[in-house]
Amino acid sequence: MLATTDVHVHLLAHDYYADRAAAVGLAKTATLIAAARAETFSSLLLDNGDFLQGNPLGDHVIAEMSGDEASTSTHPAIRVMNRLRYDAACLGNHEFNYGLDLLERALQGASFPIVCANIARELGDGPLQDALLKPPYALLHLQIACDDGRTLPICVGVVGFAPPQITQWDQKVLNGAVIARGIVEAAAAWVPQLRAAGADLVVALSHSGIGAPDEPVMAENATGALALIPGIDAIIAGHSHLVFPSGSFADLPGVCLADGTLHGVPTVMPGFNGSHLGVIDLRLQHQDGRWRVEGSLAEARPITTDTPDDPDIAAAVHPEHERAVAHARRAIGQSPIAINSFFACIGASAALDVVARAQIAHVAASIAGRPEADLPIVAAVAPFKAGGRGGPLNYTDIPAGEIALRHASDLYIFPNTIAALRLTGAELREWLEISAGIYHQILPGSCDAPLIDPDFPSYNHDRIFGLSAMIDLSQPARYDRHGILRNPAAHRVQSLTYAGQPVDAGQEFILATNSYRAAGSGGYIQADPSRHLDLGRTPIRDLLIRHLASGAIPDQPEAPCFRFRPMPGTSVSFATSPAATAHLDDIADLRPEPLGLDPDGFARFRLHL
Structure with a gap:
């Protein structure tokens, strides 16, 4: 499993504020993605949210979408994610910064499912009854190459969560249009549903930092508690712009930095602005018609000074990039x-x-x-x-x-x-x-x-x-x-x-x-x-x-x-x-x-x- 998080429209390695080259950007992460895909027969590419807002390119694109002659082009972030063949993504808190109408327009054209299990237009009696803004999960079907030469199907369920604080942070633009549940409460209800729907593995896209397991019900950084929910096989964390596994989390309960687990669950948090590619390798065994995780290794692979841009990604963003730079220089x-x-x-x-x-x-x-x-x-x-x-x-x-x-x-x-x-x-x-x-x-x-x-x-x-x-x-x-x-x-x-x-x-x-x-x-x-x-x-x-x-x-x-x-x-x-x-x-x-x-x-x- 390959993952990005908190890209914040850093599609190119360009600093729009200082008008100079930058060290990181998704065009460089794309090079890491290609290299990682070449290592294996089967992989998934997932994004953990905060991909639509975060720099002048993103602001300029939104301005073009909302003007009198609104652009109908696919948002460049979505275009790039389509080009990179993302398999699924979840919403982050910054996706809501511009309001729901612009959010829905920005997501149009995505060739991959976008999931979120805890943000609703209206809450029901429990998480399963909520009128959710987006589907809570997606079922992804792929083939696994086994050591004995066989190729077998597997179904991976991907469920997503956003910080419930969006209803507070963006209340002026959301104006009560959405309401949130706590991440852990939603996960406890939806993970069994994924299993019942046929998921052999469950991956949680948690746009949330890694906190203590006893965080409050509506915690912003709930990934530590999320890892204790039975039935989750891997977690992609984010939101806090940190890297996991890394020494920053050495003293947190339940952390094993050697194999990148959180309370025994393989977990990765791949930085921000495309700085790292999250990689979770799962060693699976197929027995009696079922898949079981036998071992894992999680790592966050960094962009280095030698990492080149992917020219296809640079070309995909070029028109919006040129317009954004010209506008920013006025x-x-x-x-x-x-x-x-x-x-x-x-x-x-x-x-x-x-x-x-x-x-x-x-x-x-x-x-x-x-x-x-x-x-x-x-x-x-x-x-x-x-x-x-x-x-x-x-x-x-x-x-x-x-x-x-x-x-x-x-x-x-x-x-x-x-x-x-x-x-x-x-x-x-x-x-x-x-x-x-x-x-x-x-x-x-x-x-x-x-x-x-x-x-x-x-x-x-x-x-x-x-x-x-x-x-x-x-x-x-x-x-x-x-x-x-x-x-x-x-x-x-x-x-x-x-x-x-x-x-x-x-x-x-x-x-x-x-x-x-x-x-x-x-x-x-x-x-x-x-x-x-x-x-x-x-x-x-x-x-x-x-x-x-x-x-x-x-x-x-x-x-x-x-x-x-x-x-x-x-x-x-x-x-x-x-x-x-x-x-x-x-x-x-x-x-x-x-x-x-x-x-x-x-x-x-x-x-x-």
């Missing part, structure tokens, strides 16, 4: 300063400042004349490109000078829409406490202690533009990375001010944010609907483009929204892009000292608190 304005995200997680970032100012300007114009127009407006923004699993090239780095449409996409990579909440000073303080969970607790006197918790996603690290605060790193995190209160007595956020004045707990603000965050994602406040301001559904990237075109970028960097409380004699280590070396003046107050490159290619710096 000039829209000028910036007097460099805009980057090298230090976005430690307070200094022109990239976040620009987005925040665009959000505030739009909200202010939208509520003019309303009763709440007199309230102060602040903006929550988070760094989407701040290294992490994306590597040392995963940063915004826009030089001073011409601004193009690709730069707007680089500054805001998701199709979120603008949102605004009416919150109190006390609630904003808790908002920042959740955000401050990205930092490890630092003991006074520490030397080069790691600053950032790598398990805390940077896209959940909000800063609130318009407020100023001091962060006390000697305190433990008040909340964990899921937004769960862990240390009620801890208070990292101190000296919170607005316009130079202390923020009162009962003081009211308008918080400009995005639709994803306003829905409570990342463990942040899920405000009562009465406290949401009706602003329509303007994509943040659209209002950002208008802001960039208006020439409103200041010629000097903004003051940081927060600083760390001084801790004399204490230093931390911080990893960022090697290109950050040219911008160390942005964090001069932390007296950065270079510590060289780490094994992943990040530049490490000592920061003095």
Whole structure:
């Protein structure tokens, strides 16, 4: 079994944000697919979701599909998957970002079944009675070459699952059109049905990360619990953009890295953007008319610098690629300063400042004349490109000078829409406490202690533009990375001010944010609907483009929204892009000292608190 996951429209090895070649893409993964197929008589190629959204190519294709003269061409992701002869795929959460109508249109032309057993238009009394959006499973029939020279038929059942949180994350575009069940609940009902329908083997396409087996019923990362469901012979995992088997999961219960199993079930998670090809080899025995798994080996095969593109795949995407590149290169304005995200997680970032100012300007114009127009407006923004699993090239780095449409996409990579909440000073303080969970607790006197918790996603690290605060790193995190209160007595956020004045707990603000965050994602406040301001559904990237075109970028960097409380004699280590070396003046107050490159290619710096 061969598998991809979280391709995110990286069909070609091209970085549309930086307008340069990229190291990974499905055109390169296709070369790995061809090599793996040549190793065996029988194979299946499966995709685990998140193939329709994720870069300017995907956004441009969707724009062409939804315009006044809408394109009727097959979506290039589907075209490529047809060309590669995928046998089945499941839906991921990002398939829903554009709404159901565009999703259905994008999937037209697929020559392979697309399955999902836990997303429904209406729930019934149990999973088997749900009115599902897509078929829950597919039965795939193929021939197996046996050691004794015989060729025998086998039926493989493929069942798919998506994160149930899509109804929360994309509630504005879905508008109640779908409802979700927990992955494990759905699997427990449907796996026996696959067996009853004639499946000799059952493969679960789990667009879900690998968590502990005792995760909640509606867990986002439910693959660990899924592996305990009887009757599943293999699992393709995804969503979290990690690689399994790998050392990242060495300490998780039930993991055997040597053969790639999770609670005894062969499992693979093949990275993201086509970076890896998942391969699960099953050793089967046919006895008494039945197939039985005798052994297995799972691995994630990486693209290397020597992996060539598949020319057929490149040709299949060429028309849309050329149009997307031409569109992305269109000039829209000028910036007097460099805009980057090298230090976005430690307070200094022109990239976040620009987005925040665009959000505030739009909200202010939208509520003019309303009763709440007199309230102060602040903006929550988070760094989407701040290294992490994306590597040392995963940063915004826009030089001073011409601004193009690709730069707007680089500054805001998701199709979120603008949102605004009416919150109190006390609630904003808790908002920042959740955000401050990205930092490890630092003991006074520490030397080069790691600053950032790598398990805390940077896209959940909000800063609130318009407020100023001091962060006390000697305190433990008040909340964990899921937004769960862990240390009620801890208070990292101190000296919170607005316009130079202390923020009162009962003081009211308008918080400009995005639709994803306003829905409570990342463990942040899920405000009562009465406290949401009706602003329509303007994509943040659209209002950002208008802001960039208006020439409103200041010629000097903004003051940081927060600083760390001084801790004399204490230093931390911080990893960022090697290109950050040219911008160390942005964090001069932390007296950065270079510590060289780490094994992943990040530049490490000592920061003095």
